[in-house]
């Protein structure tokens with residue numbers, strides 16, 4: 045199939061950036077990134093600079109890939125990262141617009157590559173359990189209800205890709221942050237520091253330039269790991285408790 | 293010739309007390325001295341992140357480096373199956389000794405007893421540590437940790453978090469690391485790639501890095517350097533490794549005198565999604581657990597296979613009598629559950645005979661139709677359903693067990709594996725070889741350590757399932773934090789290492805020159821095209837089965853390709869800019885040399901063991917023939933551009949009896 049691409053090109057953070065048009069010959073079995081590889085090989089053979097994009101595992105788990113495809117972070121398929129999207133979901137002659145994950149807190153580095161270190165800073169603010177190596181009691185010392193462990197796991201599957209931020213008109217990082225808060229806060233070992241964790245992570249989120257949450261819900265729709273928006277409600281309750289004291 | 297002597301530095305004493313006694317008697321570094329000692333850690337996957345956070349907790353000053361934008365992206369994240377530990381929670385007879393024994397035997401008796409026993413010992417601490425960090429392992433209804441059996445062993449010792457165990461463990465280690473970054477004990481350098489190792493007076497004292505955003509070349513100094521940089525499977529171009537995985541940090545160290553051990557020991561995993569076209573960039577693993585229920589087969593006749601290859605027939609069109617369930621036929625005792633290396637080779641043989649079932653001829657079927665029937669019938673009986681729809685009932689059970697894997701298969705191939713048998717083919721997955729290290733995980737270069745997949749130490753010639761995560765975390769959490777003291781306790785009077793020395797200046801200049809040289813070639817072919825061709829050569833001559841003749845041919849072909857690379861590669865973009873093509877070029881340049889060394893190593897080893905299968909050394913039935921008399925050694929290679937030099941570490945087996953692996 046022949047595809048008409050409109051790809052975002054931006055030399056660096058200071059450059060204004062613009063779209064560049066290209067046509068590419070693809071097959072249905074290619075992944076979206078392999079289609080981009082074909083484009084890049086084409087550009088290199090013309091001695092031009094290839095399109096910079098971020099990718100690594102190419103199996104939907106590392107969270108590196110981040111393209112907005114026809115207006116949607118990670119493209120049209122639900123629960124799918126860019127690297128797992130295959131070209132069989134497109135048709136001959138389609139036009140495809142490709143942009144980076146845009147947000148005030150994710151400055152563009154080059155073309156489709158953005159800087160997502162703000163996510164690391166949120167985790168550094170408290171997204172952990174303070175236990176040193178060697179201090180741990182036996183793994184079975186605290187039984188944890190199966191369903192609770194499952195719920196915690198569901199939140200912990202967040203891959204830190206940033207699609208939630210890119211999808212949100214306010215550029216809020218609430219889904220990402222609340223997923224971490226839920227992952228740790230649901231477990232007995234994470235409860236101890238829960239209140240402090242919520243306060244520090246939410247404050248850092250604001251400091252890093254992410255926007256407010258106004259319950260639009262676009263994050264949940266675009267999240268490739270289908271992280272539930274319920275986590276946000278839970279975190280809000282905890283945040284209020286941390287600010288005004290008392291119990292949740 | 294050089295004067296390297298290999299000393300494993302194993303402490304004296306019986307196997308079971310060795311580690312405990314050693315820990316109790318080794319030299320320690322006092323807390324006030326730790327504050328003044330700096331450690332560089334390159335790589336922040338499971339091994340690197342766990343080492344960085346633990347050393348920081350102990351009070352060392354740590355600088356950690358990753359080429360990723362965040363430590364959370366390391367390829368450890370992609371491990372699916374699980375992590376082994378000799379907890380014996382299931383009371384099924386597991387023990388430290390059994391885990392030790394299984395690992396030695398599974399590795400086909402080519403690993404060091406003392407290291408492997410220590411691994412089995414600390415395995416239990418890992419689980420405790422991870423639970424305390426909040427890793428959401430699978431649980432039983434009673435709330436206790438769940439286990440499964442994995443990789444053909446007889447006990448259930450594998451802990452898991454659905455099909456995403458690697459992700460959950462890495463996130464745990466990443467969070468521990470983040471905590472140390474936030475309190476200032478770890479200085480984190482994201483998007484920095486190590487391009488050279490710096491030696492001062494023969495000791496590893498620093499590294500040269502390239503800032504991948506700005507292209508700036510920097511010097512970093514410390515009292516010692518730790519490599520936790522993963523495996524080199526991407527030398528094959530197509531592998532299940534992430535795109536960025538590379539050998540460069542290790543290879544640069546080899547060029548500074550470290551030794552590369554057993555480079556030809558690579559693991560080919562039998563259940564991966566086959567290649568679909570020439571544009572293919574990587575391969576995807578389907579968890580080994582599928583072989584618990586799937587039956588592997590190809591058509592009995594070439595005519596049927598060719599009809600399938602042309603798309604005229606499907607798997608379901610082949611009658612039962614016309615199918616060859618070759619694993620069940622050749623290995624009646626283990627059937628579809630034979631170890632990875634055996635299953636992979638058998639698939640290759642079937643496809644070499646022209647019985648492959650994809651358009652490329654390189655695929656075999658993994659069929660769940662019988663499992664669906666079996667589960668469906670059992671379900672109908674247990675629920676007392678009249679007139680049951682067996683297939684529907686069976687599919688529901690299969691879905692509950694493997695739903696996410698079936699979905700992934702469907703996403704990638706566009707085929708429904710409930711209706712048509714899956715197609716699978718072996719792919720490169722893990723490298724047992726790596727930098728040579730002693731018992732302390734220190735290389736032959738003083739002050740240079742190597743952890744996790746980057747070293748060679750624990751898996752011999754074949755790794756068992758769910759043991760990679762175990763080794764990465766054992767090295768980082770529970771081994772290096774002690775053994776690094778054997779080196780650093782002698783360095784407490786060494787002041788802060790300066791980057792102003794001539795050694796740093798020379799190393800920096802070498803890096804800059806190398807980049808300029810690559811860039812100035814300004815040829816016509818892309819880096820990717822060279823990488824792809826290298827991969828084809830290594831796969832063909834040093835893949836699932838090898839011959840002396842082929843290895844010689846392969847070596848020559850790689851040499852020729854290397855010459856062509858340095859004449860005709862084209863790297864677009866600028867050196868002082870974000871430039872992924874430049875990154876790839878430096879990595880492929882190193883792979884070109886490593887690939888050659890793999891051929892040399894495989895040629896030296898005149899035996900078949902684990903993942904290394906030499907056709908000349910096999911039985912009439914095509915089974916591997918190991919040669920313990922002449923090859924029970926670790927091959928540690930010193931790089932020399934003309935002829936690499938072999939150093940041998942003889943392996944002594946005092947606690948296990950060497951046996952032939954048989955799965956008949």
Ligand code: SF4
Pocket residue numbers: 201202203204205206207208209219220223266267268269270271
């Ligand atoms: S919550 Fe979803 S969209 Fe947001 S970072 Fe995590 S996985 Fe990505």
Ligand code: FES
Pocket residue numbers: 098099100101102103104105106107108109125126127128
């Ligand atoms: S490349 Fe890893 S999630 Fe897409």
